[in-house]
């Protein structure tokens with residue numbers, strides 16, 4: 122698929138700091154240790170509605186990882202998918218008497234615009250599930266052949282499932298107990314009660330064609346892909362095993378990232394799928410998780426249409442820590458707008474305090490598990506101080522652009 126436009130990232134003077142990031146699997150903040158090319162897969166949208174501030178917060182968090190790796194001199198190979206065929210898309214299309222293909226294309230186009238406006242650096246590959254179907258079919262056929270997948274005994278709808286225990290490591294990514302797994306599996310797209318499955322936690326790989334649902338002919342029979350195998354296959358084909366970071370919102374810890382890892386590991390007989398599993402916290406509105414099903418959404422495109430500066434949206438979302446569940450409020454936006462104005466005035470001064478110390482602080486805070494509240498506080502302090510260095514305003518504007526993605 123076509124991705125969105127990029128923009129140049131300025132070089133920052135001084136010494137970069139290697140990134141330490143919380144890893145869900147080991148439950149600790151650990152150094153990321155990429156080679157010359159750092160590889161990152163961030164799960165993309167299911168395009169049945171516009172991008173809300175929760176989605177945006179997640180893509181912004183991992184955009185900082187991208188920027189810090191660039192600062193450390195890595196070539197960053199970033200891949201993102203688009204779940205352009207799945208139940209929620211079909212359900213919304215039926216509800217709105219829309220064509221599911223047109224709905225997906227429209228919302229994906231809007232997502233690209235929102236990401237570009239928020240200055241999220243684009244992935245190198247932006248890959249749809251639909252365009253990946255031949256690869257997914259080949260992967261499911263391989264799992265069937267190796268005995269890690271099986272067909273349910275159902276003449277009418279011979280769906281294919283994954284034996285969740287196939288790798289012997291199931292659960293290593295989330296660390297959840299069985300009760301938590303059962304709950305999230307049922308809540309987040311799983312089908313524990315599907316008759317014919319060998320185990321309630323076995324996950325769908327290939328859904329045999331149903332009347333009135335789109336399907337694709339294949340050697341598996343006509344059907345469409347399950348959700349987790351989509352991300353395993355897209356990540357594997359673009360990046361291979363042992364990717365430096367697999368990321369998404371915390372609602373993807375289980376089942377999605379547990380099964381994506383298990384599928385990829387069963388396909389390759391290698392471990393691990395990812396060397397780091399990163400998860401951003403949930404953004405809510407008035408104390409409730411922002412979600413399509415609850416209808417409490419604030420859309421990036423709505424704010425943009427109302428004339429809000431996308432840099433204020435970005436700054437507002439980054440003013441909280443990415444691992445802290447938090448609510449969006451108009452206060453957060455007002456504060457961000459005031460701060461943006463102050464920062465812009467500070468870098469428009471003829472002289473200011475030297476940049477070097479501030480840049481070190483920005484790097485130190487961001488390299489410490491993306492501590493944006495501390496980085497923002499350091500920039501606030503610099504903005505309030507007077508100084509005599511005529512080079513500092515430009516150097517600081519470039520550092521804030523490169524590291525925080527805020528164009529002043």
Ligand code: 5CA
Pocket residue numbers: 164165166167168174175176178179202203204352368369370371372373401402403404405410411412
């Ligand atoms: N297409 C799948 C991933 S393969 C999917 O989860 N799509 S999504 O559109 O539902 O979500 C896109 C990303 O936004 C995911 O990483 C998800 O975890 C994240 N996300 C969804 N809601 C929120 C929220 N309220 N706060 C923070 N992140 C969120």
Ligand code: ZN
Pocket residue numbers: 164165202352377
């Ligand atoms: Zn995914």
